[in-house]
Structures are given as structure tokens and as C-alpha cells.
Amino acid sequence: MTERDGSTKDPDARTAPPSSPAASDGATGPPSCDASARCDGTAASLGDYRAAFHTASLPMAVLNRDGLVLAANPALGELVGADPDELIAANAADLTDLGADPRVWAAYREVLCGRSERLRCTRRLKRSDGASVWVEVTVEPVAEGQPGGAERVLLSAADISDRHDLLARVRHLQMHDPVTRLPNRTLFFERLTAALEAASFERSGTGRIGLCYLDLDGFKAVNDTLGHRVGDRLLSAVAQRLTRCAESAAERGPGRGGHLVARLGGDEFALLVENSTGTDQLAELAQSLLDALQRPFDLAGQRLSVSASIGVVERAAGGTTATGLMQAADTTLYWAKEDGKARWTLFDPERNAHRMTRQALSSTLRPAVDRGEFTLEYQPLVGLGDGRAQGVEALVRWRHPQFGVLAPNRFIALAEENGAIVELGRWVLERACYQARAWQLAHPGGQPLFVSVNVAVRQVWDSDLVADVAGILAETGLPPRLLQLELTESAVMGSAGRPLQALQALSDMGVRIAIDDFGTGYSNLAYLSRLPVSVLKLDGSFVHGFRSQEHPNPADEMIVEALVALAHRLGLTVTAECVESAEQAERLRRIGCDTGQGWLYSRPVAPDRVEALLDAGRACG
Template identity: 90%
Template sequence: MRERAVSGHPDSPGRTPGATLPSVTEREDTAKESTEARPAPSGPGDDTAASLGDYRATFYAARVAMAVLNRDGLVLAANPAFGELVGTDPAELVAATAADLTDLGADPRGWTAYREVLCGRSDRMRCTRRLKHPEGHSVWVEVTVEPLTPEPLSGEERMLLSVADISDRHDLLARLRHLQMHDPVTRLPNRALFFERLAAALETASFAPSGTGRIGLCYLDLDGFKAVNDTLGHRVGDRLLSAVAQRLTRCAEAAEDRGPGRGGYLVARLGGDEFALLVEDSTGTDQLAELAQSVLDALQRPFDLAGQRLSVSASIGVVERTATGTTATGLMQAADTTLYWAKEDGKARWTLFDPERNAHRMTRQALSSTLRPAVDRGEFTLEYQPLVGLGDGRAQGVEALVRWRHPQFGTLSPNRFIALAEENGAIVELGRWVLERACYQARAWQLAHPGEPLFVSVNVAVRQVWDSDLVADVAGILAETGLPPELLQLELTESAVMGSAGRPLQALQALSDMGVRIAIDDFGTGYSNLAYLSRLPVSVLKLDGSFVRGFRSQEHPNPADEMIVEALVALAHRLGLTVTAECVESAEQAERLRRIGCDTGQGWLYSRPVAPDRVEALLDAGRHTGA
């Protein structure tokens, strides 16, 4: 609040109790009249006159500073306590402007409330002000203005202004607020005060004509702080937090010294091992990046705590943006996301908020949260890509590839949502749906072309093996659809199959015993264990497309890729396995793979993934071309 200086002599003449309160019609000379005893009133109205005398005596004897005002806010009379407060003889205050004496114009809201009372539109106003006492110190006062009964003789309306010294109460409340708004361990502002300051800073930066109109935030937490508490105890942990707070404060002070006028800094502990450095009126990302790096450098120096020498690091999320349109919640969400990126990227670093990366994260979250309902709503569909024999060019099967027809993001390929489905468990329900639809479609093709049956290949995630009874699901679907087991192929990634033991291996073996073919997808990119390969119930190896890309042309072959593929094909054949090459895009690639001995090929040379109703025509065309 503003502090008003009031000049004048602190001493003021006292008044005898029982002195008469001047009426509004009396002038300054009347206010200075002697207060000697007067004859007792007599006749009609004597009780009223005595009552008025009592009120005037109380007014002048009161220890609370009071003044009577007219409708214009001018002083008609002031008691000795009021004169002492402002350091002026009460008689000299007559006709003075009360708002100037008590600083009622300090803020627009208080001034409006005061004018409402003077105009008769409100019955009372109360506010708190900080005034300068004549002796030099400041006092906190509570100012109250309310109407009095009209003056008996003239009928003029009057106001009573009272000013109560609340300095002791204000100081107590200030101490209580400080305890409430500060962390007892680090003595830094706590979460409540931080958000209060953040809201005020956003409002000021958005509407104040001066300043940069921007705001910055470094949001950090200590890497591995829990281990300190768990191994050394919470007392050492609290000492570490206090020491970290001191270094953060010094970093903020040094930043202010380096760039005076660049905005205020606030260091706060938000809870646990989380801290925030708020920069008001920031000048750009460079300023925040400089501050974040100084914090990292400061925290890398070891801490000596009661004989314990500790080294810690921190991860920091940095956000800097214009204040207009920014909310406290939005700023903290961005900072929290960026802090997560810093930890995800390796910890002990600062990371700047990236709107594009955040948009990707938000999209990812939106997809993850709607995966399960999307299965029930029928938003998924299957496309099929032929698996063609390299020897005769005839289609032997198709791979079922799931697509998500998302109402907001359009048609999505598996690489946009399969990993999410595996993370949140929706892959079990989705995988069961894909398996069922693919088997129904394969059975329909078998019935339409009984002489040339096509097998269908379906991708299976490891989580489907762990979180569901895959063997029972496959057996039930085959029985329901009537599809022979030999016309179903299940594809698992190399990293999922290699090293399988326990339940996964048992499931693979049971499926193989059932007659279902097992294929290792993307072979050659994982952790190949060729010795273990011979003990797995695997029928097919699907070579990753990265090997086939070295076969692009006869003029610029990649001998290493060709030698690797040739060795893998020979090894697979020795083990009784067939080999499928992925990503075949040209006739030259197909011919070279055929010469090496690869069994089947899959890729855009034959067809992109298509809807079921286009598969038969594409396969017929492929047969004629291959023949």
C-alpha cells in the first residue's frame, strides 16, 4: 500500500470531557471557543440537548481518531486523537479534505467506496491504510466512514470518519501470513505464495504499459533425491534442501546483478525436491537459458553437510512466453511437461519448451485415452498386403495390417498407435479383434477359391501372450471361423521371440503344435541368438527391409547386404525355415533375392496394402505377371 506522509506538530490542545460538539453551522472561531461550564438546559427539549452534549463529550474524549465530515468530504470537526494522528491542531483541520488526511484516494476501489458513502448510495465503507506518523514511524490504520443523523438545527447530513490504529494486529497477521506462505525447511516462498505471485505477475505483465509483457519459469527437481532420504535420513535430506535453496537464491541474485531492470526473480519451493524460479518481465529464452545453466553449474558443486559430502544434479524445464493469453495452470503444465522431457533425455540438464514436441505429446495422449473406446465404436479396419512366391510369382498369403480411421486425425497407420496400445494394455482387445477379423476374411477367401488357399499373417505383441490366454483365443477363433490352422501365421518381433522362456515359449509351442505357423518379423535388427533359433517353434523368418534396400540396382549394389542375406537364407534353410523378404520395391531386387534363394517377397512391387475387396483382383494380376 501507499504510505502517506502527514506533516505538522504532534501536540494538540486537549478538550475537557463534556465539551460541546460543534454543529455544522459553526465556524472555526466557534470550534475554538472556551469549554467552560454552561447553565443546565431547561424547558422543552432539555433531554435532547443533554443527550447531544453527552455525544459531543464522548467524541472529544475518545482515544479513537474521529472527524465529522460533510457531504463533500470536508472536515467539520475533529477530536484531539485525530489531531494527534495527523500532527495538527484539530481546530485547524476544519474545512480540510478528509481523503487527503487519510489517503483514501490511494486505490480506485477504496475511493469509489468512499464516494458511494458520501453520495448516500452506501451505508458504510472500511479500508486499511498505511500512514506516516508525525514522529516518523509508520502506522497501519483501519478507516471507517458512515452516515450520522442529520444536524438538528440545519438538517444537513453528516459523515463520521473514524481511524483506528491496528498496527499491532497488522504486524501479527503479517507474521502469521509469513509463516503460512513460507516453507519451514528452506524459508523460501512456498507453493501458495508462488502461485499468488505468479497470478499477479501474469496480470501485471498483460496489462501494464511498461515492461516486456513476458514471463519465464525454470521448474526443477533434484535427480535421485529420494535415495538421499532413504539412505541418510530425512534430517540430512532437509539440510540438503536448505543448501540447495541458498544456491538457487544466489543464482537469482547474481542474475539480477548481471541485468538490472530485466525483471524480478522469485525462488520458491513447491514441495518435496521441486523448486521454481519465476522471472517477471523476462527478455527472452536466452535469459532463461542462462539462468538454468547457472543453476546446473551451482548444483554440480558438492555439498558438505555435517560431515556428509554429497553431489546432486537437477533436471530443469524452461518455459518463456508472452504473458497475454497465458494462465498460471497453462504455464505450469508446460513447465511440468518440459521437466519430464529433461528427465527423459537423460537428467542433469535443462530443456526448453517445444510447442511442436508438446503438440505431438498431446496427440499421443489423446490417442492413448481413446484407444479402447475406438475398438467398441468400430473405428479400426484391416488392409492386406500380398506375400508372393519369388520362384513363380504367385501369391501364397497376405499380411493383415490394421488401420485406425480416427474421427479427428484421419486414417492412422500402425506405427502411430500400436506402441501406445502396448503401453496401456489396449493391445489385448485390439489384437483379439484383428485376429478374429483376419481369420473370418481368410476363411471367406478359402471358400471362394478352395483350390488355391491363401494363408493370413497377423502380428502379435508380446503383451498379448502375457496379459491374455493367446492359445485359447486362437483356438476359439479358429473354431468359430472354421479356418484351418495351417492358413494362419502369427508374426512376433525378433526381440520378443529371442530369449523367450516360461509362458511365452510354452504359448509358441502350443500354437505350433496346433498347426499355426510362427514367423519372426524384422529379423536381423534385434538381438539375434542363432543358437537359440534352432530350439524355437518357428516356421518363417521375415528379413527386415533394411537389408533389401541394398539391392536397389545392379549398377550400385551393396555387397555386404547381399552377403548377409545370402548367409541368413542358407542358415534358415538348413534349419528348415522359409524366408520372406520385406520392402521389395523393384523387379531387380526380386530377381536377385530369387537367385539367392529367398522364398517369398512382400512390398510395393506387388501391391500396397489394400482393402479386402481389392485383394482378389490384385492377386490375379500378380499371378499372371509372375507366370
């Protein structure tokens, strides 16, 4: 049959020369010289493969699908230190260490089973003579067109020891600090992450981890005064002492695990304790670090003494992240600095919760003013002579959606720190003036109540307090004499420049100025006579000594009596805070104190309760 008949020709016939019978007349029959040539070609091809395999400088082995060696070339025998014939039927995974890593082993099995095309990995092989060599192992199926390709796998192992050593040296440079030769931040976090993973899953250790986070006190002064070269020498010497301490601590505690010392940057160091045994171990280590650093350093003729602050964290590894551990350590280091430096401080979850709450409050203060979360309560200021309310102090409350109603001591200091006190203080002043004016209009007969508002010194510096007060008084219609501004003694005493000018302008406007918590600061009495102040509010600590008639504190009474007499000589009135009993009120009255404020008369109340007080004739107590 011919191609015109639509029959399928033998594809090998296409390779026959034109002069052959098969090519000239299309005759069929048993293969003759052409088939023999093909068989000879296959044999020759196989021979070529074998020759190339045995002479190749690349170590190779042919494996069956079970991973057993069918053939190994001399280069592989030389690599592993064995005769190639001795490798026949050996397990290739054992020869090339493919079973040591579960992930590599799984990938290797995928190639053997035909579900993956290639595996490439780096392994460290141990030769029979004890020497080690790094190789890049490649495992891939033999191509289908090659002899036995369907059932065979080719393994090669290229010696990359030189390249690996070079990369290891480069990595060492990248992962170590050039000044101290310690592991740097990158390597530290790498080791920390690995330690957390190991401690979480291995049952042979304690399952705990510890960290000492250390910062040198005043190191910047060394760089600034003696230069960075001396500073680097000091850091190197510190690193050596820390390393010796870590090694000594590890030797004293058999089975406790490794102690990694790292420089995280600048003058910050970290000591990682794997498989820690508890806070006692970390506390002992931290104290040994402090003791070691307290000894002076002799550096090229310079004798230097330094101290360090250390944050200590010790906890179970389960559920802990590297980021979370470092945040806790950083917070604890800050506490050590805040507590006076040259000490170690252990992480305290309750203290940290308080800090987190402070941070949450601080970050939401400004939006809370816009959302209307603040409200005012008022506490009467009562005349000690007649027991009648003369004024009220406005006290701000924060109705926090998460933490409930918060008193001023929970957020005022935060507002002063982040500057939110300016906006909050302006809101308090405006609301208090509106309320005082409303009371005045509702009770036109008789003497109206004045309202007293606390002012932070930052409001004077960061805003135009005089303009704010003038604008609010004009807007609300409240007479200036019915507004009293309270500033703490520490804020008023020694005021100069802008604060003093603002106080004078407010006093000239007719606003009363009161010094709050008087007697708790440095009380520059000579300066007091030059301030535009009209009221002194005695701190409640003085009144506490008046609690018992049977066992009074004569010193407190003498101090109060002297302060009242001094204030009256200067033309000032005096208000006593924290009056809680009728006995206290009576003795304060006899001394000559003008007004009192405290729970004897009323707790801070809502505006409508003050309205009821006014309707009842303003009698308190």
C-alpha cells in the same frame, strides 16, 4: 380541541407531566417551559456528543459530504501526528490514504454520496515523524436522529498494528516452506497470477513472463540411503544456490524485473521471471542453475553431488493463465527427464502438439474399437521363385474422425502402453481369420492364401492368446495352417515362462510363428534353435543395400546370405521385407530367400483388391 375531536396532538405534549396546564385542560398556545426544556435537552445532548467525541480513545473525525474534516478528536491528531485543529478542512482521504486504491476510493465516494451505508478497509498510514501504522478505517453516515446527521459522515481509524503484525507473521509461516524458507506453492501461484495480470495490463514492462521448473535427479535415493535430515539439509543448500543464481541474474539484467524462487514441494523448485526479455534470458538462467548445482555439496561431513532437470517456458503474458503456464512447464520438465536428465529443455509448441495428439489417441483407443473405427488392409507375401502370392499380411488402419486414416505406427505403441492392444489385437485376429476363410471358400481350387497377423508380447501376458486363437479358428473354420502370427524379434528372443509356453502351444496347434524385423534386435542365434518358429522376416534395412546393381553394399548381401543359409539349416523359411525393385527381388532370389513383401508387388490394399488378385491367378509384380 381534544383527542375525541380527532385532532392531532403535539407529540411532545405526551412527555408533559400530568400536573402541567397543557396536560390538564388541553389548552393550546406557544410553547413555554416544555419547549424550553426540549431545547435545553437538545443542547445538552449535543454537548454530550461533543464531550464523548473529544474524550474517546478511538481516533475519529466528522466529515461533510465532500469528505472534508469538520471536526477531529485528539486521538486522531495523535494518530497522524498533528494538532486536531490543524486537521479542520483537510481532505480525509489524504489523511487515511483512501485514494490510493481505486476500489476503496470508489466505495468511499459511495458512502459520501449516500448510496452506501458503510466502508471498512485496512490502510497503512504514514505519520509526520516518518513512522507507519496500520489502521482499520470505518466510514459511515451520522444517524438521522443525531445533530447534523443528514449532512455529516463519521470516520474512525482504529490502530490495528499489533494485530496486523501478528497476522503478517502467521501468513509468512503459511506462505513459506519451513525447510528452505522459500515461498511455497501457495505464495508462488499467488505471485504468478498477479504477475500475469500486471504484465497483461501494464505497458511499462515487456509484457512477457518466464519460468524455470526444476526437479532434482535421484533425490529419493538421498532420503532413502542417508535419511530425511540429510535430505532436508540438501534441499536447503540447493535453495540457497538457486536464490544466489536468481539474484545474480537479476543484477546482470537492469530493468528485467524480479526473479522469485519457490519450493513447490518435494524436490521441485520454480524460478519466476517477470518482464522477461526472451528465451535467451531464460536459457542463460537455466544453464547457470545447472552449473551451480553441479558443484558438490558438503553437508555435515557428507559430500553429495546432484543434478537437476529443468523445464523452461517463456511466452507473452497476454492470454496465458497460471494453470496453462505450469502445465507447459511440467510437460517440458518431463521432456528434460525423458531426454536424459541433468539438462534443461525449452518448451516446444510442435512437440507439445504431438504429445497432446498422442494423449488424445490414447484416451480414445478403446472406445474406437467398439465404434468400429478400425479396418484392415492386406499386403501380399510373394514367392520369389514363381512371383505368385502365397499369403497376405493383415495391417490395421484407424479411420479416426478427427485425424483421418492413421497407419499402425501412429497408435500401436500407444495401444501397447495403455493395454488397449489386447482388445484391438483380438479384433484384428478375428477379422483377418474371417477374411482368410472367406477367400478360401470363394476359391476352393488351388492352394489358399494364409493370413499373417501381428501379435504384441503384451497380448501374451495380459490375455490367454492360445485360447483366443483356438476359439477364433473354431468360430471361423479357418485351418490353423492358414494362420501365421508375427512377433518382433525383441519380444521372442529370450522368451521364457508363459510366452514360450504360449508359442509352443500355438505351434503344436499348427499355427505358423514368424519373427518380424529379424536382425534389428539382439539376435540370440543359439536360442533361436529352441524356439517354435517357422519363419524369419528380414528387416527391410538389409534390403536397402540391394538398391543399386552398380553400387551394391557387399556387407548387407553377405549378411543376408548368411542369415538365409542359417535359417534353412534350422528348417525355417525366410521372407524379405521392403522389396521395391525387380533387381532387389532377383538378387534375393539368387541368395535363396523364399518370399518377398513390398511395394514392388503391391501396397497394402482392401480385401476386394486381394480378391481380384486371386481371380487373376495370384501373380504379383
